[in-house]
Amino acid sequence: MNAMPPPQPVLEVERLSTVFDLRAGTVRSVNDVSFSLKRGEILGIVGESGSGKSVTGLSVLGLIEPPGRIAAGSIRLEGRELTTLGDAEKRKLRGNAISMIFQDPMTTLNPVLSIGRQFFEVINAHRKVSYAAALDEAEAALVQVGIPAARERLSSYPHELSGGMRQRVCIAMSLINKPAVVIADEPTTALDVTIQAQILYMMQNLVRDSDVSLIWVTHDLSVVAGLCDRVAVMYAGRIVETGPVEDVLGNPRHPYTRGLLDSIPGDAEPGRLLRQVPGTQPSPLDLPQGCSFRPRCSQARDECRNELTSDQVGPDHFVRCLFKLGGD
Amino acid sequence: MLGEIDRTADKKAVQTAAPYVEIRNASRNFVQKMSPVEALLSRAGMNYSDRVVQAVSDVSLEIPRGTALGVVGESGCGKSTLGRMAAGLLSATNGEVVFDGERMDAGHAGMSARDMLRVQMVFQNPMASLNPRQKVVDIVTEAAVYHGLIRRRERQDFAAELLREVGLPPDVLNRLPHQFSGGQRQRIGIARALSVSPEFLICDEPVAALDVLIQAQIINLLLELKERRKLTLLFISHDLGVVRHICDEVVVMYLGRIVERASTADLFARPVHPYTQALFREIPRIRSGRRAYEPISGEIPSPLSPPTGCHFHPRCPCVMDKCSVDTPPLIPVGNGRVARCWLPSL
Numbered sequence: 321m322n323a324m325p326p327p328q329p330v331l332e333v334e335r336l337s338t339v340f341d342l343r344a345g346t347v348r349s350v351n352d353v354s355f356s357l358k359r360g361e362i363l364g365i366v367g368e369s370g371s372g373k374s375v376t377g378l379s380v381l382g383l384i385e386p387p388g389r390i391a392a393g394s395i396r397l398e399g400r401e402l403t404t405l406g407d408a409e410k411r412k413l414r415g416n417a418i419s420m421i422f423q424d425p426m427t428t429l430n431p432v433l434s435i436g437r438q439f440f441e442v443i444n445a446h447r448k449v450s451y452a453a454a455l456d457e458a459e460a461a462l463v464q465v466g467i468p469a470a471r472e473r474l475s476s477y478p479h480e481l482s483g484g485m486r487q488r489v490c491i492a493m494s495l496i497n498k499p500a501v502v503i504a505d506e507p508t509t510a511l512d513v514t515i516q517a518q519i520l521y522m523m524q525n526l527v528r529d530s531d532v533s534l535i536w537v538t539h540d541l542s543v544v545a546g547l548c549d550r551v552a553v554m555y556a557g558r559i560v561e562t563g564p565v566e567d568v569l570g571n572p573r574h575p576y577t578r579g580l581l582d583s584i585p586g587d588a589e590p591g592r593l594l595r596q597v598p599g600t601q602p603s604p605l606d607l608p609q610g611c612s613f614r615p616r617c618s619q620a621r622d623e624c625r626n627e628l629t630s631d632q633v634g635p636d637h638f639v640r641c642l643f644k645l646g647g648d
Numbered sequence: 649m650l651g652e653i654d655r656t657a658d659k660k661a662v663q664t665a666a667p668y669v670e671i672r673n674a675s676r677n678f679v680q681k682m683s684p685v686e687a688l689l690s691r692a693g694m695n696y697s698d699r700v701v702q703a704v705s706d707v708s709l710e711i712p713r714g715t716a717l718g719v720v721g722e723s724g725c726g727k728s729t730l731g732r733m734a735a736g737l738l739s740a741t742n743g744e745v746v747f748d749g750e751r752m753d754a755g756h757a758g759m760s761a762r763d764m765l766r767v768q769m770v771f772q773n774p775m776a777s778l779n780p781r782q783k784v785v786d787i788v789t790e791a792a793v794y795h796g797l798i799r800r801r802e803r804q805d806f807a808a809e810l811l812r813e814v815g816l817p818p819d820v821l822n823r824l825p826h827q828f829s830g831g832q833r834q835r836i837g838i839a840r841a842l843s844v845s846p847e848f849l850i851c852d853e854p855v856a857a858l859d860v861l862i863q864a865q866i867i868n869l870l871l872e873l874k875e876r877r878k879l880t881l882l883f884i885s886h887d888l889g890v891v892r893h894i895c896d897e898v899v900v901m902y903l904g905r906i907v908e909r910a911s912t913a914d915l916f917a918r919p920v921h922p923y924t925q926a927l928f929r930e931i932p933r934i935r936s937g938r939r940a941y942e943p944i945s946g947e948i949p950s951p952l953s954p955p956t957g958c959h960f961h962p963r964c965p966c967v968m969d970k971c972s973v974d975t976p977p978l979i980p981v982g983n984g985r986v987a988r989c990w991l992p993s994l
Contacts, residue, residue: 368859482947512722513886517930517943539859546932569934583864585893586933590912593871594864594893600829 328399329356330533331380331501336393338372338379341386347604349375349388351557354630357501362527362534364544364565366580367554370601373537376554377503380535381420382410398500416446419494421504425486429478435462435489436474442493461492466522484515491523495532505537520547541580545569550636553577556602556612559630563637573633573644576613611641619643667710668880669734669848674743674753676704676729680952701951703729705904706743711848711897716874716881718895718912720888720927724948725901727884728852734882735769735850747848765795768846772853774833778825778840784811785821788839797844810839815869831862838869842877849874850882855890867893888931892916900924903951903959906978910985920994921987923960958990966991 338350350372357363367373378384380395382402395402397418405413414420422428430438439458443449449457455474462470465488478486487507494502504523508516524547527534536548544551544565551569552562553576561574572578579597588594599616608614610625617624623642630638680699682690690696704726711717719727732738734745736752745753747767771777778787788810789803798806808818814835825833834854841849851870855863867890874881874894885891891898891912898915900908900923908921919925926944946963949955955962961971970990978986981994 368861484947512948514722514926514930514944515947517932518945520932521943540932541860542932542934545934580860581934583860584889584934585864585867586889588893590893591871593868596864596868597861598865600831600862 329358330398331357331535332394332396333376333380334394334396336376336379336395337391338375338384338388339391340388342605345605348557348607349604350379353393353554353557353559355552355559355562357533357535359500359533360527360531361550362524362536362548364548364551365535365537365554366539366541366544366551368539368601370556370604371554372557373539373554374505377420377505377535377537380501380503381414381418383414383420412446415442415494415499416497417499418501418503419497419499421487421490421494421502421507423506423509425483425490426478428490429486431478434475434477435481439474439493439496442496446497457496458492461496462489464495464526465489465492466518467492484511484518487511487519488522491519491526495526495530498530499532501533501535503535503537506539507536508543509538509540516543523547541569541584542586553580556607557604558612558640559638560613560641561637561639563634567634567637573637573639574613574641575617575619575643575645578645579616619645668713668748669711669882670746671707671709671730671734672744672746674704674707674730674733674740674745675702676726676733676738677702677741699952702904702954703951704733707901707904707906708743709899709906709909711880711882713880714878715896716883716894718891718898719882719884719901720886720891720898721901722886722948724903724951726904727901730901731769731850731852731882731884735767736764737769762795765791765844766846767848767850768841768844770834770837770841770849770851770854772856774830774837774857775825777837778833780825783822783824784836787825787836788843791840792843795844806843807839810843811835813842813873814839815865829862830858831865834858834866835869838866838873842873845877846879848880848882850884852884853886854883856885856887863890870894888916888927900927903949903954905959905988906986907960907989908985908987909978911983914983914985920981920985921960921989922964922966922991924987926963926965958988 334354336350336353337348340347340349353376355363365373365376379390384390390403436455436458440451440454443454443457458474459470462473467473467485467488481489508519538544548565550563551565552559555576561568561572561577568577569581572581582595585594597616602608602612611628614620614624628640628642630640633639633644678701682696682698686696707730709717719730721727729738733740740753744751752764785803785807788807792798792806793800793803804821807821811818816832816835828836855866858866871894873879883891883895895912898910898912899906900921902923908924919928930943944963949962957972957974958976961967964971968990976988976990978988979994981987987994
């Protein structure tokens with residue numbers, strides 16, 4: 321459109337709340353979450369199971385089904401509001417302007433269709449192309465993600481590929497319609513480390529070359545360290561700390577982020593007890609008042625029962641905590 | 649605190665003690681039978697036969713009393729099969745497992761059921777390894793009652809004590825496994841293993857399914873138990889950080905073979921086998937930040953048709969002509985460590 325890169329972010333999520341109305345009560349899976357994504361940026365959303373990181377990704381894609389619903393907030397993709405779109409419009413968007421890579425490629429791919437056929441479906445849903453032209457495009461996409469003998473692979477079925485190859489196919493498929501934003505939900509968790517390293521390396525190159533923006537949802541802070549530009553740490557449905565990866569991981573200001581880092585045995589002295597965070601995550605049906613991390617936090621005081629705001633502590637670095645850990 | 653343990657004194661004791669657990673030249677094959685059609689064709693002289701996967705091939709290792717040996721490798725490297733052989737759950741096709749001077753491979757007649765209690769296992773998935781219809785009190789006392797270690801009426805107290813030891817409150821005795829979180833279930837799995845007072849504990853990826861904060865809690869629990877109960881551990885994991893934290897010695901496996909064995913400190917200071925080096929480099933770490941190098945290429949070959957010579961040669965950055973022809977032996981590379989590689993620079 322214009323030569324100047326647009327100043328506004330590709331994706332803006334503002335005060336998003338996604339809830340699930342269950343018989344036992346309302347579960348606030350995503351609670352007042354805001355973040356934005358610039359063009360060509362990789363944002364890591366990190367948290368434990370139940371922290372709301374996957375539901376955040378699904379909310380952006382409009383994949384929240386009843387009993388779940390987006391209760392409040394806005395999601396804007398290139399300036400366009402997504403939360404008010406109808407089903408047909410959402411379907412036009414998904415796989416096109418915004419796409420997703422799931423954790424388990426075996427359940428993402430259709431086991432009874434050839435890889436080529438599935439590529440054709442993804443392309444044909446948004447653009448009218450001939451089958452032959454779709455296969456050419458698919459072949460180029462498979463080459464891009466490092467699949468050897470790409471032409472032959474198009475006639476293969478998912479079960480004939482290894483786990484790493486299947487995930488490469490899913491990645492190629494998610495990029496085939498040149499989306500603005502790709503959301504990846506734990507795509508390397510099921511893979512071996514050498515294969516994970518290959519995929520992380522490849523994703524970095526793809527993002528650099530194609531201008532796509534990427535949200536990488538994971539529980540693994542070290543993957544975030546190796547891949548992302550910025551990180552948002554989620555706990556019990558809220559973003560507790562967000563900022564550039566070097567700042568958040570190098571100088572964490574929220575006790576929960578500190579606890580996550582301390583729990584990774586990599587840098588600790590072997591044989592000694594790790595600094596552990598006691599307890600477990602609170603039930604999403606019964607969140608503590610104020611700061612959700614309060615019952616497990618060593619810094620907690622009475623004031624933590626009050627509602628918290630997110631405070632800026634550095635360039636683009638925000639922390640939701642009253643008693644932030646010391647800076648530099 | 650456990651941190652106060654004098655590790656040098658530990659090491660001396662280790663050196664003087666005879667190996668406590670010994671696995672000698674153990675191999676395990678799994679046979680995939682021919683289909684009936686293939687069997688007919690093979691009888692007609694065509695080239696069909698049963699497919700044999702050698703999951704573990706000629707593995708020898710020793711674990712001194714009171715130490716922890718880590719086994720690391722990617723899926724299909726045979727680490728879980730090795731663990732099951734060590735636990736006596738799988739018989740070895742060749743070789744033997746010797747525990748405290750006695751043979752105890754599965755199927756070997758020399759070992760009584762009572763002796764087998766000294767070896768116990770903690771599994772990866774605490775949901776699949778706990779009977780969903782059994783109450784916690786039954787899960788952790790069933791074996792002890794069956795083997796006559798305690799009387800039935802002592803069950804409640806015995807179970808409460810075990811739960812306290814693994815960090816669970818005693819009022820959960822009558823609950824079912826699904827009422828617990830993953831970390832708590834793994835604690836129950838550990839309590840069950842401890843219920844017969846084992847000396848040798850095999851942990852197969854005990855923290856792989858857990859969130860990182862819970863992982864740290866379970867790692868600490870295992871460290872405390874190892875110290876308090878003087879356990880000998882065989883610790884199977886794909887997570888090098890966890891292995892480094894818990895284990896005294898590490899074995900790296902690739903496609904059924906040991907490729908490198910060294911003390912944890914030596915291995916992490918200087919991995920010598922190209923595969924170990926690749927593994928170490930490719931684990932993303934917090935400190936190292938974003939990577940700028942090219943990762944090792946290719947995938948793990950199918951164990952049904954492993955590469956000739958060195959199993960790692962198709963992916964190896966330092967491959968030589970010899971590597972695709974001859975299988976390298978385990979070569980001593982100093983300080984009691986070995987590596988399976990032809991590189992002269994080891």
